[in-house]
Amino acid sequence: MTDTTPNTPLETTDDPNLPPIARFLKATEIDTRLLGMIGALMLIWFGFHFYGAIVNGQGFFLTPRNLWNLSVQTSSIGIMATGMVLVIVTRNIDLSVGALVGVTAMVMGILQVEILPQYLGLGNGAIWIVTVIVGMSLGACIGAFHGWLIAYRGIPAFIVTLGGLLVWRGCAFLAAGGKTISPVDETFALLGGGPYGAIGSTGSWIVGILACAGVLWLLYSGRQNRRQHGFALRPMWAETFLGVLGCGMILGSVLLVNAYPWPKGIIRQYAARNNITVPEEGLFISHGFAIPVLILIAVGILMTILMTRTRFGRYVFAIGGNPEAAALAGINTRWMILKIFALMGMLAGLAGVVASARLNSATNALGMLDELYVIAAAVIGGTSLAGGIGTIYGAILGALVMQSLQTGMVLIGFDTAIQQIVVGLVLVLAVYLDNLYRSKTK
Amino acid sequence: MENRGTPLVELRDISIAFGGIKAVDRVSIDLYPGEVVGLLGHNGAGKSTLIKCLSGAYQKDAGEVYINGEKVTINNPRDARAHNVETIYQTLALADNLDAASNLFLGREIVTATGTLDDAKMEAETRKIMHRLNPNFKKFSDPVSALSGGQRQSVAIARAVYFNAKILIMDEPTAALGPQETQMVAELIHELKRQGLGIFLIDHDIHAVMELCDRAAVMKNGALVGVVNVNEVTDDDLLGMIILGKNPAKAA
Numbered sequence: 001m002t003d004t005t006p007n008t009p010l011e012t013t014d015d016p017n018l019p020p021i022a023r024f025l026k027a028t029e030i031d032t033r034l035l036g037m038i039g040a041l042m043l044i045w046f047g048f049h050f051y052g053a054i055v056n057g058q059g060f061f062l063t064p065r066n067l068w069n070l071s072v073q074t075s076s077i078g079i080m081a082t083g084m085v086l087v088i089v090t091r092n093i094d095l096s097v098g099a100l101v102g103v104t105a106m107v108m109g110i111l112q113v114e115i116l117p118q119y120l121g122l123g124n125g126a127i128w129i130v131t132v133i134v135g136m137s138l139g140a141c142i143g144a145f146h147g148w149l150i151a152y153r154g155i156p157a158f159i160v161t162l163g164g165l166l167v168w169r170g171c172a173f174l175a176a177g178g179k180t181i182s183p184v185d186e187t188f189a190l191l192g193g194g195p196y197g198a199i200g201s202t203g204s205w206i207v208g209i210l211a212c213a214g215v216l217w218l219l220y221s222g223r224q225n226r227r228q229h230g231f232a233l234r235p236m237w238a239e240t241f242l243g244v245l246g247c248g249m250i251l252g253s254v255l256l257v258n259a260y261p262w263p264k265g266i267i268r269q270y271a272a273r274n275n276i277t278v279p280e281e282g283l284f285i286s287h288g289f290a291i292p293v294l295i296l297i298a299v300g301i302l303m304t305i306l307m308t309r310t311r312f313g314r315y316v317f318a319i320g321g322n323p324e325a326a327a328l329a330g331i332n333t334r335w336m337i338l339k340i341f342a343l344m345g346m347l348a349g350l351a352g353v354v355a356s357a358r359l360n361s362a363t364n365a366l367g368m369l370d371e372l373y374v375i376a377a378a379v380i381g382g383t384s385l386a387g388g389i390g391t392i393y394g395a396i397l398g399a400l401v402m403q404s405l406q407t408g409m410v411l412i413g414f415d416t417a418i419q420q421i422v423v424g425l426v427l428v429l430a431v432y433l434d435n436l437y438r439s440k441t442k
Numbered sequence: 443m444e445n446r447g448t449p450l451v452e453l454r455d456i457s458i459a460f461g462g463i464k465a466v467d468r469v470s471i472d473l474y475p476g477e478v479v480g481l482l483g484h485n486g487a488g489k490s491t492l493i494k495c496l497s498g499a500y501q502k503d504a505g506e507v508y509i510n511g512e513k514v515t516i517n518n519p520r521d522a523r524a525h526n527v528e529t530i531y532q533t534l535a536l537a538d539n540l541d542a543a544s545n546l547f548l549g550r551e552i553v554t555a556t557g558t559l560d561d562a563k564m565e566a567e568t569r570k571i572m573h574r575l576n577p578n579f580k581k582f583s584d585p586v587s588a589l590s591g592g593q594r595q596s597v598a599i600a601r602a603v604y605f606n607a608k609i610l611i612m613d614e615p616t617a618a619l620g621p622q623e624t625q626m627v628a629e630l631i632h633e634l635k636r637q638g639l640g641i642f643l644i645d646h647d648i649h650a651v652m653e654l655c656d657r658a659a660v661m662k663n664g665a666l667v668g669v670v671n672v673n674e675v676t677d678d679d680l681l682g683m684i685i686l687g688k689n690p691a692k693a694a
């Protein structure tokens with residue numbers, strides 16, 4: 001037996017014999033599932049916009065203002081949905097994330113409003129940092145405790161986190177005796193968005209250009225890597241298409257968030273503070289990307305790297321695919337489960353930061369029912385409840401779909417009962433369509 | 443075949459019970475470098491359970507394991523791998539949602555200088571070894587759930603031989619293979635034997651055992667019936683041991 005390397009010539013993923021669309025998809029290696037989700041999202045967006053335009057005389061959905069708000073509202077669910085992917089991929093569930101948002105936000109509220117100012121002085125710049133660290137650590141500890149009960153004590157995740165849902169919601173109430181804690185630290189509040197909690201026009205351009213550079217670098221290094229190992233390359237036209245598409249979407253979103261100006265009141269307040277005279281025709285100051293959205297994007301990127309580029313992520317998928325095989329391959333599956341729940345808890349803490357900062361207060365009802373939206377987002381995003389399958393970008397898109405539905409129905413004036421019915425139906429329909437898709441592409 | 447120095451592996455008085463059932467009952471068996479020992483027995487005789495005590499999948503209730511004459515503790519599959527024990531499980535132990543390369547390197551991934559997975563390198567290595575074991579194998583980017591039974595078995599075999607095992611455990615490695623692939627595994631076993639590996643081979647095919655193994659151990663209801671040199675017995679002797687649990691007159 002000789003040790004010959006199979007000497008494959010440099011092939012490409014281009015296959016001129018296929019019909020045009022199939023050829024295009026194969027050459028660009030675009031995930032058709034992703035296309036489907038984007039299609040569904042567009043359907044929702046245009047649907048609500050034109051419904052509004054026809055029935056109410058004006059479409060509000062596809063406006064910079066609404067889309068900007070939509071991006072902010074998606075953040076906290078999106079952040080948690082990335083963690084829920086890991087939980088569901090390993091065949092578990094976490095029903096306690098909404099209650100964790102409540103309890104971490106409440107503890108952070110008390111800490112930054114009632115405790116830290118005594119020691120650091122009101123408005124001290126370190127308050128928000130200490131608060132965020134404590135909130136995320138608390139979430140991680142509670143998550144780790146859940147994980148320990150599940151992995152080392154053999155209690156099903158459903159039960160542990162159902163108990164957690166009740167226990168931590170109760171704790172959130174007891175922590176402040178049901179009071180609302182408000183207002184939060186000024187710097188902390190920026191993490192929730194709002195006119196000041198966005199990075200402005202210049203900042204957004206910088207972020208956009210860095211992101212474009214990142215996309216191009218990914219395409220380039222991916223190509224180098226394939227060439228080095230003699231794997232099939234994408235044809236040059238497909239690479240160019242992907243580059244243009246990626247950069248176009250990034251720059252388009254920069255234009256969009258920069259097209260949404262600060263409201264007049266905020267401009268007046270800002271001008272007064274900084275001794276600027278507002279000219280007759282008014283000032284146009286762009287919001288730019290909101291800070292919570294940047295947090296979500298950063299979380300999404302880090303979690304994607306974690307899931308696709310590290311051993312940890314590989315083991316998460318292996319445990320989901322076959323827990324026994326994972327254990328036989330030497331993976332410490334219990335320790336992995338504990339870490340996954342700790343990570344989920346930490347992300348719930350971060351979502352607690354974003355949600356309470358956005359509200360500028362901590363209430364014991366914060367995050368109520370979030371667990372259902374988070375699970376729905378992950379599942380709509382293609383995470384299989386049977387385990388082993390799921391993507392981070394899918395979950396974030398899923399969160400965007402859920403939030404778009406919600407926002408759209410509020411905009412056109414559906415009442416809560418109808419909203420619930422629609423969300424429920426969409427969830428079931430989405431999973432059904434996903435099943436169909438999977439059985440077709442098997 | 444006596445006095446060959448220290449055995450590579452020595453299992454002494456291994457016992458393990460599930461509930462009240464003694465799945466393995468005080469079994470002792472050894473394995474020398476360059477030797478293939480066949481394990482035979484009826485369904486449920488305890489063959490898989492015995493070797494799982496060596497591979498770290500189960501923890502034995504009693505008994506001792508010696509590797510190269512030294513007593514070792516094997517509490518989990520990692521310990522076994524650290525002693526260069528590699529196992530092809532009867533169930534194959536593959537994660538169905540991962541591709542061949544991810545399965546092959548599961549738990550022992552190749553990483554880049556920055557600590558991230560080097561998937562391209564792992565796939566290239568997988569292509570190399572699969573080229574040796576099963577040249578018809580082409581499905582490198584599909585999850586192994588999309589592979590045939592035999593292709594899956596090839597992946598499991600590749601995983602066991604890739605990491606320079608010294609002790610190889612094969613639990614019915616050819617159960618799902620076609621004749622050509624079975625032949626390739628037979629050749630592989632011969633080659634590994636020449637390289638000085640010790641192999642435990644569990645197989646229900648007596649002819650394969652007669653052909654590939656140096657010695658055969660027969661188990662019945664968890665207990666060891668006996669160990670024989672295959673060139674000193676006939677098929678019928680082995681069958682008698684398996685079915686009736688009786689030792690032939692000239693047992694080794």
Ligand SMILES: Nc1ncnc2c1ncn2[C@@H]1O[C@H](COP(=O)(O)OP(=O)(O)OP(=O)(O)O)[C@@H](O)[C@H]1O
Pocket residue numbers: 460463465483484485486487488489490491492532
């Ligand atoms: N995890 C387990 N829990 C309970 N009983 C078990 C377990 N594993 C094996 N057993 C029992 O131990 C006995 C031996 O099983 P084992 O799998 O070792 O048989 P085997 O000789 O490999 O059989 P086969 O030829 O069918 O593979 C059987 O009675 C089986 O039911």
Ligand SMILES: [Mg+2]
Pocket residue numbers: 489490491532613
């Ligand atoms: Mg068996």
